[in-house]
Amino acid sequence: MRSGAQVTINSFTREKLKTFARTRYEDLENFFNEYADPQGKDLQLFTRVSKKIPDVMDQLWDCFGATNSKALTNRSYILSVYLFMEELSGGGTSFPKKQQKPFMEFVLKLWRRLKDEMRQGMDRSNRELYSFETLVSSAPGEAYQIERRHAKLVEYYSYFQQHGKIKGD
Numbered sequence: 378m379r380s381g382a383q384v385t386i387n388s389f390t391r392e393k394l395k396t397f398a399r400t401r402y403e404d405l406e407n408f409f410n411e412y413a414d415p416q417g418k419d420l421q422l423f424t425r426v427s428k429k430i431p432d433v434m435d436q437l438w439d440c441f442g443a444t445n446s447k448a449l450t451n452r453s454y455i456l457s458v459y460l461f462m463e464e465l466s467g468g469g470t471s472f473p474k475k476q477q478k479p480f481m482e483f484v485l486k487l488w489r490r491l492k493d494e495m496r497q498g499m500d501r502s503n504r505e506l507y508s509f510e511t512l513v514s515s516a517p518g519e520a521y522q523i524e525r526r527h528a529k530l531v532e533y534y535s536y537f538q539q540h541g542k543i544k545g546d
Contacts, residue, residue: 382409383456387523388433388463389426397460397527400518433463440477441484448485453517457526458484461534464527483537490543505545509533 383400386408390398398404415423437459438446449455465480466472472480491513494506501507512526536544 380452380455383452383518384459385430387456387460388430389422391460391463392426392429392468393422397520397523399520400456400523429463429468433459433466433468436466436472436477437462439474440481445481445485449488451488451513453513453522453526454488454491456523457513457530460523460527461530464531479538480534483534486537487533487543490546503543503545505533506543 382405386398386400386405389408389412390396398408412419412423440462441449449458462472462480465476490503491506491510494501494503495510509526509529512522512529516522533544536542
């Protein structure tokens with residue numbers, strides 16, 4: 378449930394303020410109280426984003442399906458994957474079918490490599506993933522960490538598209 382709330386507050390905040398939102402309990406509570414009965418421009422925003430979120434979720438489901446989605450268990454990583462898909466799809470409307478499989482492969486490979494690096498402890502070999510792991514695990518609900526994870530996903534995906542591997546490997 379909390380992942381859904383984190384997706385919602387960040388989707389709305391990015392649409393309205395062009396930035397990410399902190400996702401502590403009190404931030405989520407304030408957000409949902411604010412949008413309990415939206416009026417005027419907030420109602421228009423509410424209507425637009427309320428349609429976008431399920432559209433993006435449907436696209437993620439098309440990419441990952443039941444089996445592959447079970448591999449993703451970290452809330453901050455899931456939030457970042459959602460926000461990245463939202464950006465790539467232009468707000469839920471245009472993620473090309475031919476890009477679904479490469480996107481899924483990237484997300485799953487990055488997650489597997491990240492977990493492998495964490496298991497290596499002091500013997501880590503990929504400094505890029507060590508840095509990204511910090512963004513996933515340290516203050517994961519802070520807006521600045523969500524922004525940094527997002528920027529890294531954009532960078533890593535571009536690298537993956539060009540080289541077919543995770544940056545730093």
